[in-house]
Amino acid sequence: MQNKKFLSDRWLAILFILPSIIVIAVFVYVFISWTGYVSFSNWNTLTPDLSFAGLQNYMFLFNDYRFQSGMRNTLFFTIFFIFGVLFMGFILATFIDSNIKQEWFFRNVFLFPMALSFVVTGVVWQWLLNPSTGVNLLFGMLGFENVPNWYTSTHIAFSFPLGSIEFGIPVAMLAVVIAAVWQMTGFSLAMYLAGLRGIPDEVKEAARMDGASEFQIYRKVIFPMLMPITISVVIIMGHMSLKIFDLIYAMTGSGANFVTDVPGVYMFETTFRANFFANGAAIAMIMLALVAVIMVPYLISARKGES
């Protein structure tokens, strides 16, 4: 009797989760497949044309100046953004964790931007890093003469020709990195603070007794113990920067010569402003592939670590 009831309860449980499974199956997996299908079609007009185009849309993108610029910008944005968030988050977490009295104040000052929209961040930083006002006025007061052009710079540092673009560090992108680091440092700060609090004092004490210097304790004890957190932050921030859209759309747009363009903005504009649906779908599929490359192994390892 007891068993029979248990069995029917098991079916009831499956029945309750079934709607979510179906919804995710359709809205995530079927929709992605449909986007993939569109990306191989000729639908580059307002009215749908789903005739087969082969790899044409992908070939177009790989040779496209704007797409190549966007990939270059995303690469350097990702590198500087991740490095900035890790560095700032770790330093601030370490200092906040050093028994200071105003911990509450500092923690909240560094965390509150996380609660803001990227659109708000973009609108404000657009003015702060505008070459003729904002931060440059402060630099002027301090007596600097050569102030940066921030996001209006078209300079590509350390560049060499590659494909149809100049490959190198797009200086304008660094302005966007500053805004993004300002907003997202709170994430790594919160993660590292939780991590540092999880390291028992005895571990550090034991290392100190063994004659390790403060620097050695960091290198041999604290860094290795924080490694899983660092990996999580890198992956979460990395997948975010591959998808970035709203911050750039609100702050700079694609910029002169596409110096601040990214695939997310390109996809939006080419699909919904110019009706190149098949091209847009191809950009979306490339973005998905890039995200999947880092997220799928992460999710599988998280899955395995649990069982």
Added chain:
Amino acid sequence: MVIKSPLSKLLVYTFLIIMSLFFLMPIYVMIITSLKPIDEVSLTQMWALPSTVSFEAYAFAFERLAPNFLNTIYLVVPATILSALFGSLNGYVLSKWKFKGSDWIFTAILFGMFIPYQSILIPMIQFLQTVGLYNTIPGLILVHVVYGIPITTLIFRNFYASVPVDLIEAARIDGAGFLSIYLKIIFPLSISGFVVVCIWQFTNIWNEFLFAVTITSTGSQPIMVALQNLSGSQIVQWNVQMAGALLAALPTLLVYIFVGKYFVRGLLAGSVKG
């Protein structure tokens, strides 16, 4: 790290204060600019305090943004509640009623929160047009509930993992079934889980832009789209833009100020391993 020497203490404080100034700088500019009268708004006087406090920028921004502010409230409240309820039920099943393959189903659901939404936008718009929900608030609610399922399921599943199995077993021996265990044991224990999930969803949906800008046009646009239009417009003075940005940010800022602890918990839960 324990700092003993006064010199390093001084260095730590100096660094923290400089960083605080950097982090608060945008808020300072937003507040002082939004309070300036129109004739004091000049590019070269950005950092100067207003000579008199004026609310004309707020009045103008409010007039422009109020309808969109309401749209976002109509969107955020139902979307938050619905996605939290789905997440709670899913989390309950996936933590306490595991079945063969349920862990893989969980991973497949979870993947949905990391995809770039560009990869589902084209079919989503075709779908919403077919069912007549394109350019409507209910259409946006649907989208946010669907793509909210992964994160809410994740947070509740981790939350329920800490409910002791013995409690469930005992209830089962007393004859309680799937639903009565949920209603009598799990749900009453979930209050803080619901607080974390609702704050997280509220903040995310309020701040969201990509779905908002592609699925709605004039009339049903949420606040962030209206703010972006306001700042993109050449004729709008930037004290109005700053006032608009502050108005648009106010609800999530207030949530952070009053229940920031729960917001941070949601933040940490989003990193999968919780």
